[in-house]
Amino acid sequence: MAIDVDTLITETTEDEFLQQGLDALQAAGVSTTSWRVDDPTRVSFVFLAQVLGAREQMQTDFIRSGFLSKAEGDWLKVLALELYGVEVPEPTHATSTLSLTNAGGGYYNMAIGDVLFSSSTSGKTYRNTTAFSFAGPGSLTVEVEADEAGSDSSAGVNDIDTIVSPPMLGVSITASTVAVGQDSQSDAWIRQQCEATLGALSPNGPPDAYEYVARNSTLTGTDEVTRAYSDPDAVDGATTVYVASASGAASGAAVTAVQDAIMLWAKPIGFTPTVVSATEVPIDLEIEYIGTNMPDEAEVEAVLAAAIGALDFLSDDGTVPLAFFESVAFQYCIAQGALLQHFAVASPANDPSLAKGELLTLNSFTLSAIT
Amino acid sequence: MTDFGADTWCLDSLQPGRYARGRAAVRQSLYHRLTTPRGTLSGSEEALSYGIDLAEYVGAVGDGVAEILPGIIRGELKKDDRVDSVSASVSKVQNTDGTVDLVVSVDVLLVDDPAPLNLTLSVSSVDVSLLSR
Numbered sequence: 001m002a003i004d005v006d007t008l009i010t011e012t013t014e015d016e017f018l019q020q021g022l023d024a025l026q027a028a029g030v031s032t033t034s035w036r037v038d039d040p041t042r043v044s045f046v047f048l049a050q051v052l053g054a055r056e057q058m059q060t061d062f063i064r065s066g067f068l069s070k071a072e073g074d075w076l077k078v079l080a081l082e083l084y085g086v087e088v089p090e091p092t093h094a095t096s097t098l099s100l101t102n103a104g105g106g107y108y109n110m111a112i113g114d115v116l117f118s119s120s121t122s123g124k125t126y127r128n129t130t131a132f133s134f135a136g137p138g139s140l141t142v143e144v145e146a147d148e149a150g151s152d153s154s155a156g157v158n159d160i161d162t163i164v165s166p167p168m169l170g171v172s173i174t175a176s177t178v179a180v181g182q183d184s185q186s187d188a189w190i191r192q193q194c195e196a197t198l199g200a201l202s203p204n205g206p207p208d209a210y211e212y213v214a215r216n217s218t219l220t221g222t223d224e225v226t227r228a229y230s231d232p233d234a235v236d237g238a239t240t241v242y243v244a245s246a247s248g249a250a251s252g253a254a255v256t257a258v259q260d261a262i263m264l265w266a267k268p269i270g271f272t273p274t275v276v277s278a279t280e281v282p283i284d285l286e287i288e289y290i291g292t293n294m295p296d297e298a299e300v301e302a303v304l305a306a307a308i309g310a311l312d313f314l315s316d317d318g319t320v321p322l323a324f325f326e327s328v329a330f331q332y333c334i335a336q337g338a339l340l341q342h343f344a345v346a347s348p349a350n351d352p353s354l355a356k357g358e359l360l361t362l363n364s365f366t367l368s369a370i371t
Numbered sequence: 372m373t374d375f376g377a378d379t380w381c382l383d384s385l386q387p388g389r390y391a392r393g394r395a396a397v398r399q400s401l402y403h404r405l406t407t408p409r410g411t412l413s414g415s416e417e418a419l420s421y422g423i424d425l426a427e428y429v430g431a432v433g434d435g436v437a438e439i440l441p442g443i444i445r446g447e448l449k450k451d452d453r454v455d456s457v458s459a460s461v462s463k464v465q466n467t468d469g470t471v472d473l474v475v476s477v478d479v480l481l482v483d484d485p486a487p488l489n490l491t492l493s494v495s496s497v498d499v500s501l502l503s504r
Contacts, residue, residue, distance in 0.1 A: 018414070034376035036451065037417045038403050039396075040385055041378050046414040 014053025094181035102136030104170020229313030244278035282363035291340035
């Protein structure tokens with residue numbers, strides 16, 4: 001019989017501790033049901049249950065932290081660093097350069113963080129990271145940083161378009177550059193990185209070592225690459241390492257950075273790894289449904305795009321089952337309160353095929369109600 | 372018939388081995404309700420909204436305390452499901468050192484019990500004493 005760690009770890013909650021205590025006293029003949037919230041013995045039991053519950057939670061988290069497959073959150077990050085040497089990158093704040101024009105005669109002298117800007121598209125806010133003095137009429141460029149870390153504060157060209165405060169009469173934003181923020185890495189990514197470090201210890205380790213290096217922004221200098229696959233069908237020492245970003249193909253600069261890092265950190269003597277970007281395979285996805293209370297099509301599209309962006313490379317030519325897209329979209333719609341009688345992929349008709357080194361991207365998405 | 376409950380005797384201190392039952396248990400509960408700052412208890416919604424500390428009202432609202440406090444006391448004591456109705460009055464006592472204490476008199480009718488239960492408390496800024504035991 002296979003033993004799972006989850007079956008060995010039992011966690012008693014604060015409420016369960018309290019009820020066990022009350023049940024035991026009740027069985028011994030004490031009328032616990034007549035106790036009110038302020039009766040001294042019940043207050044003592046509640047206090048004890050709270051302490052025991054808090055310690056139980058801490059203990060089970062600590063026990064789980066010893067197992068790569070069970071550790072979660074901050075415990076997983078500690079395990080990754082202590083045991084595997086994997087440093088998990090923190091989410092980054094998106095930065096941008098704004099072009100300002102002062103058409104009035106006002107003079108503004110601003111310290112770092114004094115000025116609040118926002119994007120009318122996303123509603124996210126940004127503050128200046130350099131002090132500046134701005135006399136009108138004239139123009140000026142200002143560096144800004146998002147208040148919130150992560151990809152939600154990413155912005156396209158000219159998306160940061162509003163001066164929120166303080167009011168600077170005559171001053172307007174004429175242009176803004178692209179702003180990119182990175183989210184914190186998922187627990188699944190951390191576990192994958194940890195497992196890859198073990199491969200580097202093996203005589204057959206180069207594929208895992210290449211993938212580990214490719215995904216390690218500290219070694220490559222780029223945090224664009226989030227997926228990597230090292231083709232184990234090596235001939236005469238040649239190995240191809242496919243890399244991709246969360247949205248699809250990796251840029252030329254990222255490919256070069258990963259190639260350089262692998263050559264420096266992971267290439268054994270006698271092997272010649274070549275890093276190439278993944279080839280994007282765009283799909284046009286349509287899901288049809290019968291139901292009510294559905295979320296917006298744009299919301300479902302964003303969820304599907306994120307799920308597709310997290311798909312790993314296939315180890316050989318294969319397909320991605322249509323059931324994957326149905327499952328992701330269905331679970332999201334149900335979680336948002338949708339009531340569904342029918343929900344299925346209408347297009348494409350067959351599971352998308354992928355060759356080695358190819359990754360899916362979502363070209364278009366349609367959510368169609370049918371009767 | 373309402374079960375007024377029974378638990379270890381506890382007024383100003385816990386007395387293990389001694390029990391408070393019936394009206395005595397209710398008297399102690401009501402005393403605790405008037406001497407426990409809100410937020411002291413936890414573990415349930417009822418616990419989070421439990422209690423007021425009469426000592427905090429000494430000097431807090433000036434001359435209006437005699438008019439304001441009875442309503443607050445009624446509202447707090449009515450949260451106890453053993454309480455049917457509450458009548459409260461507050462008077463001020465000037466001390467020789469210039470400080471002012473409050474004397475709080477509360478008459479409580481319990482559910483299914485025609486005999487009124489009285490609590491008289493002397494409240495200073497640092498202490499609340501139950502005068503009627």
